[in-house]
Amino acid sequence: TDTISRLVYGFASAFLLTGNDRYLEAAEKGTEYLRKHMRFADAGEDICYWYHAIDVKEDGGEQKILASEFGDDYDALPCYEQIYALAGPVQTYRVTGDPAIYEDARRTINLFNRFYKDHGPNGGFYSHIDPIELSAHTEALGHNRARKNWNSVGDHAPAYLINLWLATGEKQYADFLEYTFDTICAHFPDYDNSPFVNERFHDDWSKDQAWGWQQNRAVVGHNLKIAWNLMRMHSLRGKDTYKDLAEKIAATIPDHGCDRQRGGWYDVVERVLEPGQKFHRYAWHDRKAWWQQEQGILAYLILHGVLKNDDHLRYAREGTAFYNAFFLDTDSGGVYFNVLSNGEPYALGTERGKGSHSMAGYHSFELAYLASVYTNLLIRQEPMDFFFKPKPGGFKDGLLRVQPDILPVGAVRITDVWIDGVVYADFDADKLTVRLPQGHGDIKVRVRLTPSSVRFSADLLSVDGGTAKLALIGTMTPHDVKYLDEAVGGAIEQGARALDMDAEGLASLCSEGLRYLVFRKQKAGSDFRICVRNASEAVAAAIGMSEFDEEIELV
Structure with a gap:
């Protein structure tokens, strides 16, 4: 199960970065396969847990393998397998908001809290439970009886919990994360004895x-x-x-x-x-x-x-x-x-x-x-684009949360959003949320995140009627000509015969950047037009002093 889930995580992450629909198709099909073949949903207990594996028979039937068959975890339900069963689906949930994935995650977390968690004064999560009684104290667990380790305590965070909080913003998951890291800080350091943390514990946190x-x-x-x-x-x-x-x-x-x-x-x-x-x-x-x-x-x-x-x-x-x-x-x-x-x-x-x-x-x-x-x-300090494909009625509050990871507050903001290639303005730049259109169907959302202290960015916003609109932000140095080239090249590939560049956020323009624009205009032909709007005094002066103002129109 966790093998497939880990692969699904990769496909979902690839879609977040590229917007390639093939990757999301693989992630969604992998998630559905896990739900159909690897999940045991116990409606009465409001939990679900995930089979270790399945054996596919010659006639196409399936033999469910409930308990682990790995040597360290034999005949038990190791916590880490249940944790990593959520890794791929939850990353996919960040893209789609599929309510079925959220429900699987909620029920699996119920499993952790009810059966793996130590509800006594010691706290933490046990590393294994037995497959019948769902108890961490059964004698049959042998050397895994009433044990706690790094995987059972800490792996919740990177495998699924941070991503679930990023997608939902729900306080209960932030609280779970805080509990996790407070537990780590309280019990894992052992610097009086070793430069390494201690990773395995008995019930009472003794080593x-x-x-x-x-x-x-x-x-x-x-x-x-x-x-x-x-x-x-x-x-x-x-x-x-x-x-x-x-x-x-x-x-x-x-x-x-x-x-x-x-x-x-x-x-x-x-x-x-x-x-x-x-x-x-x-x-x-x-x-x-x-x-x-x-x-x-x-x-x-x-x-x-x-x-x-x-x-x-x-x-x-x-x-x-x-x-x-x-x-x-x-x-x-x-x-x-x-x-x-x-x-x-x-x-x-x-x-x-x-x-x-x-x-x-x-x-x-x-x-x-x-x-x-x-x-x-x-x-x-360079902008990045991220892609999402929210399902109709998916994210229950209609908010798409686009923070790519837990970053320092104020480190990045949304500067541009497109839905199906069309500029979209209903977003909170600082809270990193996009208000999805009411009653939307199948849509693809592209979001540009820009560091608050961005050095330079050149963003191709649209190409319409042969005119490409670009936004230039920051302080352009010779190192940044490649970003301008990427935006201009993309515009020309889409048939642009004019560049309409908004320089309101541009603090300075280097000589290499000016020469690049004139050279591209030369190669594109005499009917190719470049105009710069809202230029600051410094940018306008740089264009004027270079005597390129006949080639570059200031508006």
Whole structure:
């Protein structure tokens, strides 16, 4: 189930970025398949839970596999499988507002709150429940009885809960997120004993350092994942405890979990140094897993985007360079599961595959989506377009919430909205919401988000009757000519014979930009017209002093 869900997440994210209908079609069909084949809805209990898998018989029938068949979770219902069952559908819900998806999420959260949550004074969520009694205390659970871990406590946030809050704005989901991160801050840090957090616990939050393969070992990526998600949550409900722990992890982890010579983040290491040791011993190998690189890149990107610490940006770029150089299969496509410490692909056993249960595209898609959000909107200060296709009657309050991730309040605003290619004005720029037309049918919504401190943007708004309307915003430098070229080139491809550019928001125009416009006019022919409206004194003076005012009309 969670394998399909992770893939669905990727298709939905791809549609958000591109508006390609094929991606949304795949996401919706995958979501419907999950609902039809993998979901058990218990109307009496008002819950639903998701089968581990199905076996398709030769006659086309199905054998439902309720309890997990993975070794660590055998014959139990692990919390993380139920969590990741929601990852793809909820990301699809952000695009469509499909009420059926919301209902599945609501009922699954009921399952978490009723059967996985510790309602005693200790709090938190149990890692496993048994498939019959739905209890975390059944003896049959063995080494998973009454246990709590990172996955059961923290994975709610990145897998589905942040996205559900982004789509709905409902207080109950913000409260759930706050509960999650308060729990992490209260119990996971263990800096008196180790530079890594503790990840596994007994019922009373005492450390479980004898469980299965983990023992007293650290998963480097889980530390990075905590830092990344704490910074997201800090922008929703800011607390010093969130920021302080995120910064503590960011400052500590490079010296203990990073390959400072070749780049990249290691997998599993011993949490504690033995006498005489200077480096944390690898648990089994020095390989590097693709998903842990994602956590490091996203953690340091958002840390820099919010806190503006240049060390964070350096770690983000180093991690990105290692990932792009060694994890991407540029010959056959896809992402490698593991590479050796020197970056050579590790292609043996189950790690040879690119579509395994734990991969299924989720982390690589999430990295591409959120790295573009953090890089463009928070770091490079460049606008981005996002696409939505709300179902008729989908979002129950008629509001389309378009914030791409939990970003600092006021960091971005809506500057333009189009519905089916037509400019649309009913939106709240600062609250990042679009009021959908009443009684709308099947529509596609394109939304442009612009950083509040945007450096420069050139936006092609429309092409009508051979005239292209563009909006120029910010301070144009030689570096930004490529954005102007993208907008002008797009206009000419659509048959434009005139450029009507609104420069009201343009603070300055560099000489390279002026020369570019004159050159494009030359190549387009003598009947091609360029006019600039609402130019500031500085922009008008730049055009006049360049003596290009005969080629560029000021209106």
